[in-house]
Amino acid sequence: MATVHLILNAHLDPIWLWPWQAGLDAALATCRSACERLDAHPDVRFTQGEAWLYREVERADPALFARMRGHIAAGRWEVAGGWWTQPDCNLPSGFALRQQIALGMEWFRDRFGSAPRIACNPDSFGHAATLPALMRAAGQEAYVMMRPQESELALPARLFRWRGQPDGAEVTVFRIADAYCTRTVTRDFVQRATTDLPAGCEHTMCFIGVGDHGGGPTEAQIAWCRANRDAIPGWRLEFSTLARFFAAVAPMTAALPLVVGELQQHAIGCYSVQRSVKTAIRRAEHLLARADAFVGPAGQRRGWERVCLHHFHDTLGGTCIPSAYRQVKDAIGGAAADADQALHHELRRRLRALPDDARQRLVVANASNQPFNGWIEHEPWLESPEGIPARQDFTVVDDADRPVPSQRLEPEALCHGLVRIAFRAALAPNEVRAYHLDYKVPAGAPVNDIPSRWREGAGLPTLTFADGELAPRLVALADDSDTWSHGRDRYADAPNDAQDQPVWSPLTAICAGPLVARAPE
Incomplete structure (x- = not known):
């Protein structure tokens, strides 16, 4: 007799x-209903x-959390x-996904002494x-997913081995049939879990319970499962449980079909909506990573918790209500601000180690674990x-008093x-280096203060985007689908009417010089 493992759960x-x-x-x-x-x-x-759910319940209702702990x-x-x-398992940075996993695993180990081996x-x-x-690096060996579903991605079986790269790490994956939650359990719903094995x-799994807004298994669902045990x-x-299922199929793991590469894609519309949230997440991720490298990870946990919560697939996917x-x-923004503040306080602490210098210093820090x-x-x-204009006849020199080629740019404030100056620097990971403004150019030193031509001047270059150059392609496509673009697995390869497509107009540089040029942002 084969087994349908009923997984009573609550997607929330x-x-x-x-x-x-x-x-x-x-x-x-x-959680109260589940108990x-x-x-x-x-x-x-x-x-x-x-x-996140367990942490919030522990904070808001310690007595309920104690009941949960007892059942665990x-x-x-x-x-x-x-x-x-x-x-969302596509948009976060790779290092941020590593944090997403690590935060959860650390929290569970701290509270329960162990962490799940099944993602x-x-x-x-x-x-x-x-x-x-x-x-695999986090100690997990199996994975449960549902999207993309059968109509969106053909897989050799519902249960398979998955590698991201041909010679990479491997996990065992189960793709849920039909839905991860349901209000009404039917024989057809359960039977679909027995297909494509x-x-x-x-052995297969069928997920039972009211979900999306939580809920979990109901008395009626439990009664139906008992009454239809052999239906x-x-x-x-x-x-x-998930653990029981994967233990049951473990003897046949080596014989399972192998899938290599990414598993894509559902809801293509989610990768273009709510751009401001996507860019804010990316900025916060990088600030937190820099603070981890420069200051240390201990003080950044709260920021990572905020960012990782909003990695949530609907939040980062842009499908939540506007309010x-x-x-x-x-x-x-709070996570980004805290990380930025931590970086600059740490830099000021390091500045105390610099020797005294009568010249004005420009201190450059590479707050990163990369060069x-x-x-x-x-x-x-x-x-x-x-009433006296500030002197601007300085030269940028390095810590050995060697002139550094620099260029004047238009300042942000025009008063x-x-x-504003630009110069090139190469720094090792976590290196802090001081440059100086020197008003006495050494005799025979090469001229290194290169003026720019401003927007008011004549003859500024025009920037063009020629074929083959790295520039965004602007395409307008008719899209009458919903936020997710349900029912579509791709956009049209080409617009219906090329005459109505946007094109780049020539951009006139704001300023230009031998080192750098700048176009309007």
Whole structure:
């Protein structure tokens, strides 16, 4: 007799058609309901993931969290997933996805002494090829997903081995049939889980429970599962867990079909909407990574928790209600501001080690674990007596008093005689280096202060985007789909009417010189 492992669960979106506060209320109600179902039915098991949910319940209702902990200790409540939330698995930076996993795993180990070995992202819209290696590095060996579904991506079987790269790390994957939650359980719904299995496989999973806004299994659903335990010929329905299922199929893992590469793609519209949230997340990720490298990771956890919460697939995917995004942007901005402040306070602490110098210094810091070789722009504040223009006849020199080629640019503020300079610097990871403004050019030194031509001047160059150059292609496409672009797996390869397409007009540079030129932003 083959087994349908019934996974009683509650998919819960912390933010979607509601703000995070309503997500918290749904989490509390869901966990309370799950505890009541477990108290009433000794044979039932419940599965729930996402460290954020557990952390919020612990903060808001310690007594409820204690009930959950008791069921976990008794083996009745399965902690699954292990990540901070169920993120979009395409848009976050690779190092940020590593943080997403690490935050959740650390939290679960701290509270329960162990972390889930089975990751679970059933509603994420696609799965990058980097994930198997990231999961294996975190100690996870199996993965549950649903999207893209059968109509969007053909796979050799519902249960398969997955590698991101041909010679890369490998995890065992189960793709959920039909849906990860349901209000009404039917025989057809359960039977679909028995399709597309690899040859010889006598185990599958079917996910039962009210979801999206939480809820979990109902009394009616539990009663139906009991009454229909043997309703599908050749199969028996059993209340189970992810761990039990993957343990049951472990002997046949080596014989499972192998899939190599990314698993794409559902909801293509999500990769273009709410651009401001996407760029804010990326900026915060990089600031936090720099603070980790330059200051140390201990003080950045709160910022990473905020960013990783908003990696959530609907939040980062841009499908939440507009009013919810006000608080999302506040949280992301807070994470970025905290990281930026930590970076600059650490830099000021390091500046105390620099020797005294009568000249004005420009201190450059590479707050990164990677080498830097690029352009530095800065507007030094040049003090002068009131009514007397500040001297601008300086040369940029390095710490060995060697002139550094620099170029004057148009300043951001067009008052008080400010000047903006650009020069190139190469710094090792975490290096802090001082440059100086020298008003006495050494005899015989090469001229290194190169003026720019301003927008008011004549003969500024025109920037053109020729074929083959790196420039964005502007294409206008008719799109009458919903936010997700449900029902579409790609946009048209070419617009219907080329005559109505936007084109780049020539851009006149704001300023230009031998080192750098700048176009309007």
